[in-house]
Amino acid sequence: MRFAIFDKKLVPEPLLSEPQTTQTIAKIGEIPQPSRNLHFQYCNDVRKRLIGKQLLLDEIPHTLDEIHQHYEQGYITLRKGIVFEKGTPRCQRCGNQKPHLFSSFPCSRCRELCTYCRKCIMMGRVSTCTPLYSWSDSECQSARETANLVWNGTLSFGQQVASDEVVKAISTNDDLLVWAVCGAGKTELLFEGIRYALSLQKRVCIATPRTDVVQELTPRLQAVFPQIDVASLYAGSPDRHKYSPLTISTTHQLFRFYQAFDVVIVDEVDAFPYSMDETLQYAVQNARKERSSMIYLSATPNQQWQKDCRQGKRNFVTIPARYHRKPLPVPELKWCGNWDKKLKQNKLPPNVMKWLKIRLDMEKQALLFIPKIELIPKLLAILQKLDSRIEAVHAADPERKAKVQSMRQKDIPILVTTTILERGVTFPNLDVAVLGSEEQIFTASALVQIAGRVGRSAQYPTGNITFFHFGRTEAMLQARKQIQNMNAEAAKKGMIDIE
Amino acid sequence: MSEYCLFCHEELIEHISWSTFFSKREEELVCPSCQEQLEEITGKRCDICSRPLERIDAQYVVGTRCSDCVRWENDSEWQGYLAGNLSIYLYNDFLKEIISQYKFRGDYLLAKVFAQKLKTSIRMLHADYLVPIPLSTERQFERGFNQAEALLREAGLHSTHLLQRTHGEKQSKKSREDRIHLSQIFQLTDSFVISGKRILLIDDIYTTGSTLRHAAKLLRKAGADYVFALTLARS
Known part of the structure; x- marks a missing residue:
């Protein structure tokens, strides 16, 4: 779309009553922002849709006329979709600035060669002639909503310490890393902080990389904050236009937000794709208000973050022990020779085979992590001879959910899996082995997560975790060290019971 | 040469062979695994609409034609106007995804992937005018470009705008009956000699063939x- 500037205001071309000089929004130096007319009766639906958001015209189900009127009266702000820094484009919605993820086309909207972002095109096209529309402030002036916390559980000592730190960070608009071991009970320690934020009319968002986590967290938080209508956002979710003081969202959906939240809680900061994708990190930063608090949750912060913590450059709190007060199972490292070659001969290394057979004999369920999908057919051919109920899963497996379910029901004795099950799943009484733990895909953080599958339930707090390798890697040693350090810290703080 | 696959964004690895040195290579835009998923139509096809006959139930095949085309050709209102349609690819799930990203999300660049194939096919067909199926003004504004015209442009070919829309509702939201019984969806633009010309209509997908037949009837x-x-794809 093209705009004229008339009376220090933008006027979109389709609304011009007579022909005037027009240009694309990218070429306008500073975009004029009319001051707010307090007598104007704004439309509440427009406000609800645009507050804390950055939307394309096509995403707003109101007429151009109506939207323009809100802009003229100072209630809507327009920003450039694409800005050029030293001649190279940057997408303002997703932060992409990789040249190969931009392209140009002769655009019917602006009748010029228009540059657009291919990185976030699945959410609609942002191009040089595309404005991003927001409500001009992001304060929730809505009627006071009460947010009672309905929860009568108790926090462990470690959870309580972290919960207090969360409340403190929220009250001072600071950032905080909660470094909690797998199985520490991360969700519960957030309740008090969220309640506190809501009571101050702050807007809170929990962002997580994965849709299934959003779907799992929503009912849990809805149950403890029954007076609040929690918004649950993921691709295709019905809540897309819902305005709520408490939003649970995939990191992807945050691309549509702009300076919306006073508190952003980022779950699993170390997890793919968030850790790998700069645009997702940009989205999270873009979604928080200038004065706001960011709470990062991780069981396995990356090396840089760990270093920042040690050097006092990052505000953090650790929960070194699980809520059931038993130490984390420490991985055993076992050399298994050239397993890849063995597999090609339709065999498994003898110690791996033995490990699996013991689990079958004891009737103890086990997960066997493998570095790549391609190994599955060969492995299954070998393992199903031991027990025909053994199954395998991977990310693109259409029966993934069903297989995880059968595992829960104990219909599967051993489940072979790629790193897809490295986090988020809990099976109560479990041993875990990694085959080829020296492979690159098994980073220190992946290995800590994998080890974190063992001994999660209070009923079965122990179990075996073995890394079968063909040469030790730094990642394996780091993972073991991290787990040992946590156990040592927990022992020192009296957070585990030693028999 | 682009460094990344235009579909999946994976890095493209160049395979160097003798032909790299001795022949002018076609520009590679997509990776082999994406390329593999584009299925060209092969084997027996309906001699009017390109529908692959081996893929449909035998009851819908009448000699060398599909029953849809037989129905069109038995209808005196439509008989003989559209001489035929050549589709290049099967409209499989992969292409469906690609075309949706191209046309509905507006990823214009994807037109480049089809340019070479399109150009070769168009050359074989010897036409006086290449006519992209037009969009209504509103739809063209909404999408930012006409997907058929963009295909021609990226193939380095010239479009002639013989047609314009009379009204604009989304085709994909209508049933076959609705589409066929539309009174008139196109009108002629002036200033072109149509009499005696060979005209090639261009569109992204052949679905029921009703859009193309409306255009053909008007032009004939x-x-x-x-x-x-x-058309790029036969659904």
Whole structure:
């Protein structure tokens, strides 16, 4: 779309009553922002849709006329979709600035060669002639909503310490890393902080990389904050236009937000794709208000973050022990020779085979992590001879959910899996082995997560975790060290019971 | 040469062989695994609409034609106007995804992937005019470009705008009956000699063939000698 500037205001071309000089929004130096007319009766639906958001015209189900009127009266702000820094484009919605993820086309909207972002095109096209529309402030002036916390559980000592730190960070608009071991009970320690934020009319968002986590967290938080209508956002979710003081969202959906939240809680900061994708990190930063608090949750912060913590450059709190007060199972490292070659001969290394057979004999369920999908057919051919109920899963497996379910029901004795099950799943009484733990895909953080599958339930707090390798890697040693350090810290703080 | 696959964004690895040195190579835009998922139509096809006959139930095949085309050709209102349609690819799930990203999300660049194939096919068909199926003004504004015209442009070919829309509702939201019984969806633009010309209509997908037949009928009635169509995909 093209705009004229008339009376220090933008006027979109389709609304011009007579022909005037027009240009694309990218070429306008500073975009004029009319001051707010307090007598104007704004439309509440427009406000609800645009507050804390950055939307394309096509995403707003109101007429151009109506939207323009809100802009003229100072209630809507327009920003450039694409800005050029030293001649190279940057997408303002997703932060992409990789040249190969931009392209140009002769655009019917602006009748010029228009540059657009291919990185976030699945959410609609942002191009040089595309404005991003927001409500001009992001304060929730809505009627006071009460947010009672309905929860009568108790926090462990470690959870309580972290919960207090969360409340403190929220009250001072600071950032905080909660470094909690797998199985520490991360969700519960957030309740008090969220309640506190809501009571101050702050807007809170929990962002997580994965849709299934959003779907799992929503009912849990809805149950403890029954007076609040929690918004649950993921691709295709019905809540897309819902305005709520408490939003649970995939990191992807945050691309549509702009300076919306006073508190952003980022779950699993170390997890793919968030850790790998700069645009997702940009989205999270873009979604928080200038004065706001960011709470990062991780069981396995990356090396840089760990270093920042040690050097006092990052505000953090650790929960070194699980809520059931038993130490984390420490991985055993076992050399298994050239397993890849063995597999090609339709065999498994003898110690791996033995490990699996013991689990079958004891009737103890086990997960066997493998570095790549391609190994599955060969492995299954070998393992199903031991027990025909053994199954395998991977990310693109259409029966993934069903297989995880059968595992829960104990219909599967051993489940072979790629790193897809490295986090988020809990099976109560479990041993875990990694085959080829020296492979690159098994980073220190992946290995800590994998080890974190063992001994999660209070009923079965122990179990075996073995890394079968063909040469030790730094990642394996780091993972073991991290787990040992946590156990040592927990022992020192009296957070585990030693028999 | 682009460094990344335009579909999946994976890095493209160049395979160097003798032919790299001795022949002018076609520009690679997509990776082999994406390329593999684009299925060209092969084998027996309906001699009018390109529908792959081996893929449909035998009851819908009448000799060398699909029953849809038989129905069109038995209808005196439509008989003989559209000489034929050549579709290049099967409209499989992969292409469905690609075309949706191209047309509905507006990823214009994807037109480049089809340019070479399109150009080769168009050359074989010897037309006087290449006519992209037009969009309504509103739809063209909404999408930012006409997907058929963009295909031609990226193939380095010239479009002739013989047609314009009379009204604009989304085709994909209508049933076959609705589409066929639309009174008139196109009108002629002026200033082109149509009489005696061979006209090639261009569109992205052939679905029921009703859009193309409406265009063909109008052009033939205006004196065109021969009207046929080239579409990227046959659904």
